[in-house]
Amino acid sequence: MTRNTIERQDVIDFLYTEAKLLDEWKLKEWAALFTDDGTFIVPPIGEPEAVPTNSLYYIHDNRSRLQERAERLLKKEAHVEYPHSTTTRNYHNILVNGLNSGVITVECNFTTYRTKREVVDTFIGRASYELIQQDNGLVIKNKKVVLNLDSLRPHGKISLIL
Template sequence: MTKTRAEIEAFLYHENELLDEWKLEEWAALFTDTGSYLIPPLKNPTANPATSLFYVHDDRKRLEDRAKRLLKKEAHVEYPHSKTLRNISNVRIKSQEDNKIVVRCNFTTYRTKRDVIDTFIGVQDYHLIVENDALKIQEKKVTLQLDSLRPHGKISLIL
């Protein structure tokens, strides 16, 4: 089932809106049952998750757990929640075959918390699946285009 560029972009905008509004359980539901969410190391963006330490390497269960945990008051690093604003640009459909779509886009995520603004920039690679005429995320890989994670040295939110 072929999807138009506009349909794919609308799906990506919806994903970003869910994250900005802290609707993390709804965000997790965008993934297939075997979906994954990856953030490779800064110095080795093509690393193999089986042999390298990733910032995030979540299967569907782990990303659901991450979403639930971040919504709790006990997640001190994100309570109260950061304010975020996400932008995507240069959305490119790399391939579309049967019900599989590979998409790449650039992103900027602005995060403000305790009077500090952090900016995360990079590239997001999606492997999307069409299930029952709806788009689902099979894999989302976030490749940060940063020299380092400063000033905090960590990623405490979903990018």
């Protein structure tokens, strides 16, 4: 990919690469997909436009915090994810805008299946991205995941990266 030649399929391939890194537990490589000022947020269920200063987000990470999260989840001391869950991520209904601008916006529905200890959890929702070109490739400036769930049952927690 060279500057100004990003096409829709390049963006879709980038999303699929992100999903593959997460499914393969290559979390440090996943964190490297973000810009130095990148953010990753998951607002509370039922409050997709919640204000972070007034609401408790599940995740509200800047670049250094998401790197720390990735490194922590890879350690044996992260008992909830050791051994690691098996996950399968799917992205659907991908809408790409701004291919010829400085910021490419992407919205998609997602389904993440997680299996661990003979239990399958399903996370569904909508992800939105702001991608930019950097070093002749795409990187994530911002990622927001909105869960379309009534609650986090049966476990009441998110122990993996969505």
